[in-house]
Amino acid sequence: MKHKHKISALPEALESLEEDLRSEHLPLIASPHPGSALGMRKSSGNGRTLPFGKFQEECGSPSSSGRSVDLAKTSSEAVFMVKGRRVRAWLTSFGISIIPASSSWWKPWANLRYIPDALLFEEVLSATAQQHSQRTPCRCQSSRQRHCLIISTFKRGRRKRCDWKPIRLVLKSSNAEMVHEWALKIGEAIRMQPQRPSTLLVLINPFGGARRARAVWRRTASPIFNSAGVKCTTVETEREGHAREVVQALSLAELQTYDGIVAVGGDGLFQEVLNGLLSIRGAGGKAGQVAAHLRLGHIPAGSTDAVAFSLNGTRSQATAALHIALGDRTQLDVMRVDMGSGGHRYAVCVASYGYMGDLMRLSERLRFLGPARYGLAGAITLLRGRAYDAEVAFLPSDPVPERVRRECRAECDVCTPGSPTRAVGQQAPFMTSSRLALDEAGWVKRQGRYKSIMAVVTACRSDMSTNGLAPEAHLSDGRLQLVLVRDTSRFQYLRFMASIPRCGVCPEKFSFVEVLDCTAVCLTPRGAESCWNVDGELLPDNHIAARVHRGLLDVFARGIE
Template identity: 30%
Template sequence: MSEPEEDLQEEQRDSTKKKKKKEKRSGKKKKQKEEREQEEAQQQVDEEEEERSECVVLRGIFKLGKKSHDVLLTRTRLTWIPITPETPTGEPCVLQPGVVLTAGRVRGEGEAAASGRPAVGGAVLGVALFCCRRRGRRLEEDTLHLHNASAEHTQTWYNTLKELLAGFSSRPRYLKVFINPSSHKKEAVHIYREHVAPLFKMADIRIDITVTERKGHALSVMKECKLDEYDGVVCVGGDGSVAELCHALVLRAQLDADSPEKPVKPVLPLGIIPAGSTDVVSCSVHGVRDPVTATLHIVLGHLQQVDMCSFLSQGQLVRFGFSAMFGFGGRSLARAEKKRWMPSSRRREYALVKTLARLRPEDCQLSFQPAKTSTGNLFEHRDEDQDVKQDPESEGEESWTTNQGLYLSISIMSIPCLSPHAPRGLAPNTSLANGSAALIAVGNTSRSEFIKHLKRYSSSSGQFSFSFVETHAVSAVRIRPSSLINWSEEESEEEGDSKTTPIIQSEGAAFPWNIDGELVEIANEVLVRVHPRLITLYGEEVDEAESTVSCSCI
């Protein structure tokens, strides 16, 4: 081929390349232009929506304290700006404006928690707007007084505020309240009367109260009552009462939907007023054990979707719940339950020390399905004496991973389980609604090492940084004890003192489980499944609880 022909072909190739590059650039520019246009259109829609929401509904002059303010009301907030008189030098006074949100989350200084009310008796002097303010994780009640001598002006503001606040559908108007008078120090009735009832009254919330008389009373009431009359259910009690009502809500939803096999999400949300000894669920959704904070979350309609677990044995439902402990947690609770005559704090200390003194591993088969969103277990260690294999019984889903070995404790938790004694939670690597549960398996080790692991829950992080601790994000767990036993308070001292000697039990008896702080005895294997966002609770998720622990003693 001659040089001119080669040059011509090379020019053609260069021309083709340039043409392709130009088309590619043109296509890229066209795509970028379309994306910009979409962003501009969305931004315009957002601005129009914000403009509609921020459009001034009312404006007027009111006195706040001794100073006059220019008060503006939009559909989302109430703003007041001081009317600044000139000083003798002619310079304006600089005063800080104030804001109260009337909708959405608490973003500014406060949020309207109840309807405004004109003064009762005599001339109408103004409007009182009941609000709440955030102090860390706590919500505190407050009142904003807007004074104006014009009865007609005040009535207009009052009616408009009532109309705006009534338009927020998430805020309840009629609640079914269950009070457990036996919770903890029997303070539930007092807590409700002193802290909860006044706030419900200010918010114009009607209530229907049931004071429970026995275990299972709330469950029986929930099966029969007409739930369509209510906007929500409220529990005033400890973790046991909360667990019973959560279980009852899901069961009732299954009954109404005629779905006995598949869990159904309840229509009504549950509000939790802490009145127990630990209040793990309340701390997980509020961050504090404070009845006022919990009540204000209910009044304001703050809703949080929460995962739950189902616990089944031999194909039969045992209950729905948030957490379960097998081994050390179950045995210490069983010992505590046998000393109900003791004060609660002494009873827990006795059971803890006694169980540690007779610490023995459980010989069982632990199987689990990794959660689909899981990035793998957090600590890749496995004990050398554990046999790891793939379980052929996959039940038509992902394969199961099975470990056979000795375990001191196995915990399954679908929520962080925050408490004042464990501010970061018993399961800090999970959240309220991530669609998975934390599996924490503590293998066989010495008593001193196990105590170090327990102490770190309250004193610091790193409770899982031990070679004998495994953690996994799971969607299902199955625990199959190698032998079933006859466990009693007066265990024989001849069982052996070796830490590697598992507890041997006789046929026909049951293992103690700690499910949401309640003792449940199960004689067979247990299957635990996670059900994402199965229940709605009043509250906001927090990363860490407010701690009241001054020391970490075991």
């Protein structure tokens, strides 16, 4: 913004600049999660967006002109210094509103952009009062402003809103009493947030991905949980299957202690934790009931991290940790895969047979290469160009209305319980074997030679395919997308694979690809067999029946903002 005025017109210019700065700055907030603090309003725990005007109306903070200050009776007002500049702040029932006390053309407000205008308690991790000692004064403060109100929160990415970064806002004042009072009030409001976890069980796989899980926990996630006052019990996994054993061995008292379980690792670790938790639920009893209330979280530190990516829209570890610490909750569909030889697995992303199964089998042998193994295994599998004979049967889902065929976002009206479109998709019987579904009427059969067969539960996003394998899949719509890729040349298959990062699986572009909406799938191999890759883990049996269970699992997430 350029403001060139003659000296005689300076007062008007300053006034107009002040207006410009305010009007430019104020719309920045658009914070989701309107406050439910102090019991004045109920929160769904999902990413709702509160327009700034509405926030001001509810919080009683100043109007966008900054002149007509009409404070609610409950609010307190104070003046702080931030980076050497005066700001006025209002503490209300919902959050904190901050505006510059004065704007001058030589002190642009833009320098303070990292400060949101309105900060809802739902998005604040903690607030503490601190005093700088006389001996070590902060270099940007006068000796009088020795008392700091430190608010731990986060800021959204400029390019990608769903990418969050933890930040600390430091508001300084000379009034120790006021700073302490504000810290206490904010702390009290945070304690009243309904969904915040207080104790978590954290499982860390130091072996997954690039073997960075320990560092991710120590440097990124743990400081966020510490700042939010969340107590964590950490367990490092020692072998394959250890995470599942730890979860299954939890006693009733331990289950009652925890608000959730967090996997720091890849999709394989998350799947182990999921299977451990659902096996407790499947066993029923009091432990099963308690386990049903536990939420799962995924802090990505693996090779693909499709679970965290699909939940949050980003692979950022800080974002995942922030969603957990802030206590977000959303429901997630879970697919139960029952094997012909007995035994079952649960998955939340995708089960694939053929190309992806062969790729996974080979990449497990190349694990010493780290995440690069997937590229090499993919190329070798493509060159081999295998296809498999199989009989596929599926149970079609209810017809899917056109409005459901769009990307799933935070506050999605398809996934949010109680919304009118939520009726789409059947609710499969809870915890029963998927094989029972075979007795139901309406199965459709296909037989042929397939390069790849996939049953996709959620969008299944990753670095390779940021829109996901199935961009229209929802977190909780009770629907599987069955992808059938018939045998074709290596070149055509390569074209198909190359198109996935741009638009996901796209049947319109390839005559040999079919996508079918269903709730259950059954596969019987004929002749030479590939193997099933269920959320990155190989199954010992290829004759399977799979069924989706709508919203079976609660996770620490709000969907993509």
